[in-house]
Amino acid sequence: MTQLPFARHKGLIVRELSDEVLVYDLERNKAHCLNLTSAHVWKYCDGKTTIAEMVRLLNKDSSTPLTSDLVLLALSQLKRFHLLQEPLQLPFISRRDLVFKYAPAAVILPVILTIAVPIAQAQASCLPLGDPCSTFSQCCSGCCGSEGCAPFSDCQ
Numbered sequence: 001m002t003q004l005p006f007a008r009h010k011g012l013i014v015r016e017l018s019d020e021v022l023v024y025d026l027e028r029n030k031a032h033c034l035n036l037t038s039a040h041v042w043k044y045c046d047g048k049t050t051i052a053e054m055v056r057l058l059n060k061d062s063s064t065p066l067t068s069d070l071v072l073l074a075l076s077q078l079k080r081f082h083l084l085q086e087p088l089q090l091p092f093i094s095r096r097d098l099v100f101k102y103a104p105a106a107v108i109l110p111v112i113l114t115i116a117v118p119i120a121q122a123q124a125s126c127l128p129l130g131d132p133c134s135t136f137s138q139c140c141s142g143c144c145g146s147e148g149c150a151p152f153s154d155c156q
Helices: 037-041 053-062 070-079 097-100 105-106
Strands: 011-016 020-025 030-035 113-117
Touching: 020 037, 020 053, 030 037, 037 053, 053 070
Parallel strands: none
Antiparallel strands: 011 020, 020 030, 030 113
């Protein structure tokens, strides 16, 4: 691999917690939860740090020896979830093979959990008071008046 990985930061909201990093992708409306291994690899994706250097840095903080296979697996997951800048060519790494290789310490395997998050308008089940409406069922109060959603008492 000649090109070094570079983390994507544009269009993301990032929150670091004690044992994971939460990343919300504003462009794709997806939330990602990176475990510590994936989060550390992503942190080192500065376009300058090599795979070998990442392995060395990760091993400083781990009681289980990590290899370049784990770093490449984390990079492939980060790429799949659009958390790396493109283009980046990576060799194929089998997660299944790594699970068997690291079975006693499987907790160190890089993991990214992702959920789709609907945009705010899609989450709204009703309109608040004062919003324009055309039917009673659109308003949270159940009352659609001439000037928009009104308090329920106005429709009785």
